[in-house]
Amino acid sequence: MASGIDSIMVDSQAISSSLRARLALTLISGAAVLALLLYFAVRNYAVQVAQEGQDSILTASVTSILDAASIRNDVVEVDIPYAAFSMLSTPADDRVFYAIYQDGALLSGYQDLEFYGETGKAIQSNLLRGATVRQVSASRIFIGTDRRTEIQIVLAQTQDAMAETLDRISRNAALIGGGFFVLAVALSFWATSVAMGPLNKLTSSITRRGPQDLSPFKKPVPQEMAPLVNSLNSLMGRLDHSLSQSEDFIAEAAHRVRTPLATVRSYAEATLQRVDKEENREAMRSMIRAIDESSRAAGQLLDHAMITFRADHLERQEIDLVDLVQDLVLRMNPIADMKDLSLVVHGDPVVAYAGDPILLQNAIRNLIDNAMRYGPPDSTIEITLTAALKVQISVRDHGPGFPDPEIKTLTTRFQRGKNAEGSIGSGLGLTIVQDVAAAHGGEIELANLSEGGACVTISL
Amino acid sequence: MRYYFALILIVLGHATLAQEWEDRRSFNEAAEGRPLRIISSTDTDLFAQIIETFVAQNPTVSIEYLVTGTTAVDKRMRARPAAFDIAISSAMDLQLKLVNDGFALPLKGVSHPPWAQWRHSLYAFTSEPAAIVVNRSAFADLPIPQSRQELIEALRARPGVFRGKVGTYDVRASGLGYLFATQDARASETFWRLMEVMGALDARLYCCSGEMIDDLTNGKIVMAYNVLSSYAAARVESQDALEIIYPSDFPTTMMRTAFVSKDTQAPDIAGNFMRHLIALQSSSADGKPSLPALKLRETGIGRATIALEPALMTFLDSLKRARFLSEWEDALIQN
Ligand SMILES: Nc1ncnc2c1ncn2[C@@H]1O[C@H](COP(=O)(O)OP(=O)(O)OP(=O)(O)O)[C@@H](O)[C@H]1O
Ligand SMILES: [Mg+2]
Numbered sequence: 001m002a003s004g005i006d007s008i009m010v011d012s013q014a015i016s017s018s019l020r021a022r023l024a025l026t027l028i029s030g031a032a033v034l035a036l037l038l039y040f041a042v043r044n045y046a047v048q049v050a051q052e053g054q055d056s057i058l059t060a061s062v063t064s065i066l067d068a069a070s071i072r073n074d075v076v077e078v079d080i081p082y083a084a085f086s087m088l089s090t091p092a093d094d095r096v097f098y099a100i101y102q103d104g105a106l107l108s109g110y111q112d113l114e115f116y117g118e119t120g121k122a123i124q125s126n127l128l129r130g131a132t133v134r135q136v137s138a139s140r141i142f143i144g145t146d147r148r149t150e151i152q153i154v155l156a157q158t159q160d161a162m163a164e165t166l167d168r169i170s171r172n173a174a175l176i177g178g179g180f181f182v183l184a185v186a187l188s189f190w191a192t193s194v195a196m197g198p199l200n201k202l203t204s205s206i207t208r209r210g211p212q213d214l215s216p217f218k219k220p221v222p223q224e225m226a227p228l229v230n231s232l233n234s235l236m237g238r239l240d241h242s243l244s245q246s247e248d249f250i251a252e253a254a255h256r257v258r259t260p261l262a263t264v265r266s267y268a269e270a271t272l273q274r275v276d277k278e279e280n281r282e283a284m285r286s287m288i289r290a291i292d293e294s295s296r297a298a299g300q301l302l303d304h305a306m307i308t309f310r311a312d313h314l315e316r317q318e319i320d321l322v323d324l325v326q327d328l329v330l331r332m333n334p335i336a337d338m339k340d341l342s343l344v345v346h347g348d349p350v351v352a353y354a355g356d357p358i359l360l361q362n363a364i365r366n367l368i369d370n371a372m373r374y375g376p377p378d379s380t381i382e383i384t385l386t387a388a389l390k391v392q393i394s395v396r397d398h399g400p401g402f403p404d405p406e407i408k409t410l411t412t413r414f415q416r417g418k419n420a421e422g423s424i425g426s427g428l429g430l431t432i433v434q435d436v437a438a439a440h441g442g443e444i445e446l447a448n449l450s451e452g453g454a455c456v457t458i459s460l
Numbered sequence: 461m462r463y464y465f466a467l468i469l470i471v472l473g474h475a476t477l478a479q480e481w482e483d484r485r486s487f488n489e490a491a492e493g494r495p496l497r498i499i500s501s502t503d504t505d506l507f508a509q510i511i512e513t514f515v516a517q518n519p520t521v522s523i524e525y526l527v528t529g530t531t532a533v534d535k536r537m538r539a540r541p542a543a544f545d546i547a548i549s550s551a552m553d554l555q556l557k558l559v560n561d562g563f564a565l566p567l568k569g570v571s572h573p574p575w576a577q578w579r580h581s582l583y584a585f586t587s588e589p590a591a592i593v594v595n596r597s598a599f600a601d602l603p604i605p606q607s608r609q610e611l612i613e614a615l616r617a618r619p620g621v622f623r624g625k626v627g628t629y630d631v632r633a634s635g636l637g638y639l640f641a642t643q644d645a646r647a648s649e650t651f652w653r654l655m656e657v658m659g660a661l662d663a664r665l666y667c668c669s670g671e672m673i674d675d676l677t678n679g680k681i682v683m684a685y686n687v688l689s690s691y692a693a694a695r696v697e698s699q700d701a702l703e704i705i706y707p708s709d710f711p712t713t714m715m716r717t718a719f720v721s722k723d724t725q726a727p728d729i730a731g732n733f734m735r736h737l738i739a740l741q742s743s744s745a746d747g748k749p750s751l752p753a754l755k756l757r758e759t760g761i762g763r764a765t766i767a768l769e770p771a772l773m774t775f776l777d778s779l780k781r782a783r784f785l786s787e788w789e790d791a792l793i794q795n
Contacts, residue, residue: 077783078777078779078780079779079780079783080774080777080779080780081774082646082774083771084771084774085769085770085771085772085773086769086770086771086774088770088771089767089769089770089771091574092579093578093579093580094770095562095579095770096560096770096773097560098777100777100779107778107779108777108778108779108780109777129561129562130562
């Protein structure tokens with residue numbers, strides 16, 4: 001089952017784009033647009049205000065000149081007040097132009113300055129002597145003794161001071177816009193990481209899960225992630241279901257096969273007694289051997305299925321491993337005696353550990369079984385238990401050891417070594433040992449000792 | 461024969477030129493090329509030192525210094541802006557209007573207080589108060605008047621002593637005189653009363669400060685009103701009898717200004733000369749300058765310095781000028 005999940009998980013996913021980058025990019029480009037808008041809004045507003053300021057001063061100046069105009073004996077007098085031009089002083093020393101007309105005829109001032117306004121006041125921008133000027137036209141009607149006459153005044157001023165002000169304001173507006181943008185960028189990075197937080201949390205909590213954990217994800221998640229988590233949960237549920245179904249199926253199948261096989265074997269055994277012809281006897285022996293293979297495989301498959309199931313729902317209980325091994329040795333002694341093998345238990349007198357005794361026993365039994373099978377007869381198998389740093393169980397024999405190049409792959413399913421040819425087996429023994437160790441959060445190590453013999457260590 | 465002819469031509473030429481200009485002097489004639497032409501209302505004697513120090517530092521530059529009245533500086537600049545490289549005048553209003561009308565070239569990289577320059581084109585380089593100069597003998601043991609009001613009273617008290625013996629600018633002819641008069645009129649009504657009193661005393665009218673001081677020294681007049689103190693100070697030192705009075709009621713201070721013509725053919729040299737002029741006149745440490753330095757310490761308000769602002773153009777308006785002159789004539793020329 002563990003390798004089943006491994007094959008589902010893909011090491012490196014093809015990446016189309018980054019959600020974080022996309023979110024940040026969207027926020028940043030939004031901020032850029034806003035910053036630009038801010039800049040232009042501030043600038044425009046400043047232009048407007050500055051222009052209004054200049055206009056109102058020009059208007060005031062024109063008004064003061066018009067007020068100083070008078071008619072005496074039908075002769076118009078325009079006595080420009082000193083303040084009229086004085087108020088037009090600017091930090092940039094803007095140039096001032098003016099013209100005074102009487103009914104369209106120039107009285108004094110600059111004649112290239114034309115009068116525009118019909119009646120009242122008119123303000124406009126104009127080009128005069130190569131400079132943009134703001135010009136105000138205003139007129140006033142005088143009633144003389146026999147005729148009415150109109151005094152028209154045009155006042156124009158260059159816009160250097162305004163341009164300087166605008167430059168300054170633009171610079172400030174750019175600074176504000178830039179500052180806003182920088183702030184918004186920082187904020188958007190922050191917002192992105194906040195938004196991505198739950199996703200990262202989900203990822204890490206799924207990554208942290210044990211290989212057998214297919215239980216649904218129950219912690220609360222943000223609304224937007226609920227569909228993803230739901231489908232993930234339902235996927236895991238289906239996976240779990242189908243996995244346990246197939247395990248169940250294997251166990252069921254193995255069980256169903258084992259019983260008839262035992263019957264067939266006993267029949268074959270009985271038949272072998274009665275057959276005399278050598279070739280028929282040979283055939284019967286092959287048959288019995290095949291039946292043994294099958295029933296061994298069925299047994300191991302059953303064990304493996306059982307282990308997978310128990311590993312999924314590991315129930316730990318306090319046990320003494322020495323006790324457990326001694327018990328096992330006691331039960332296996334008869335078989336060992338048949339091969340003149342002695343099983344010896346070394347190590348600490350008591351090794352307390354919280355684990356599943358059935359799984360552990362099964363694992364150790366498989367190791368002893370291997371040692372008996374692949375080790376030489378008439379020797380000792382040493383089982384050592386220690387609890388020094390971590391709990392360790394090692395089983396060693398005095399045989400030829402694991403076949404060298406295959407030692408790394410022997411723990412995979414149905415993998416048998418060269419030295420196993422001719423002996424009955426399914427190649428599941430070490431897989432079971434490894435799964436048991438993994439279920440307890442441990443690992444196994446296969447080694448060939450320098451003085452000869454194979455040694456398997458389970459570290460829990 | 462030919463030589464005589466040439467000689468006659470040269471003499472004639474100089475004669476006509478001399479008529480054209482009040483004074484005309486070339487500096488560092490040895491240098492090749494077109495000379496830097498400066499049109500100015502300032503007497504050569506007062507300005508020579510500045511040119512000489514410049515020429516000493518720039519031996520390749522020759523300078524032609526042309527002196528004429530303030531009104532003529534304005535007229536000639538307007539008529540032929542390309543003929544001159546730098547225009548210098550004491551008539552601030554005319555100078556400012558020239559700049560306003562686009563006859564000036566802005567200078568770059570000249571640091572000068574804002575109140576002493578306009579549009580980075582027109583640069584003030586002196587502070588010169590208008591003064592009353594009197595001959596002490598005319599006051600005998602009486603106290604010498606310190607303000608316009610006191611002057612009016614003194615003149616009224618002894619018309620016999622002063623009749624025909626007071627003088628001031630003919631504001632119709634002198635640009636600087638017009639500037640002083642308009643600024644005085646703006647400041648106080650006392651000006652008009654003084655003009656009336658002087659008119660009643662048959663005041664003599666002058667085109668220039670120099671002539672007024674000449675007549676003061678030779679005794680033709682005993683009081684001159686609105687004399688340029690820089691000219692007066694130069695003479696008073698040798699004349700114990702003369703005394704310069706800066707009216708305590710409202711002093712009027714003028715700043716001599718200069719600008720580079722927009723049509724100059726030597727903008728770099730002209731700019732350098734301006735920088736030299738400004739630097740020289742702004743540093744009080746540099747010996748005793750022939751022209752009064754620009755008073756950088758004073759803000760301009762304390763001494764009632766005429767401000768460089770567009771308002772100076774007010775009295776140049778033809779309607780306003782006509783009106784002012786008629787009032788002035790009414791007051792001063794009472795026949
Ligand atoms: N003690 C040992 N000494 C030498 N080789 C061993 C030893 N234990 C295991 N092996 C090798 O490792 C292989 C895998 O062992 P494993 O127990 O997984 O399968 P098996 O013993 O062949 O079959 P079964 O599932 O019936 O036990 C064996 O086929 C054998 O080649
Ligand atoms: Mg085995």
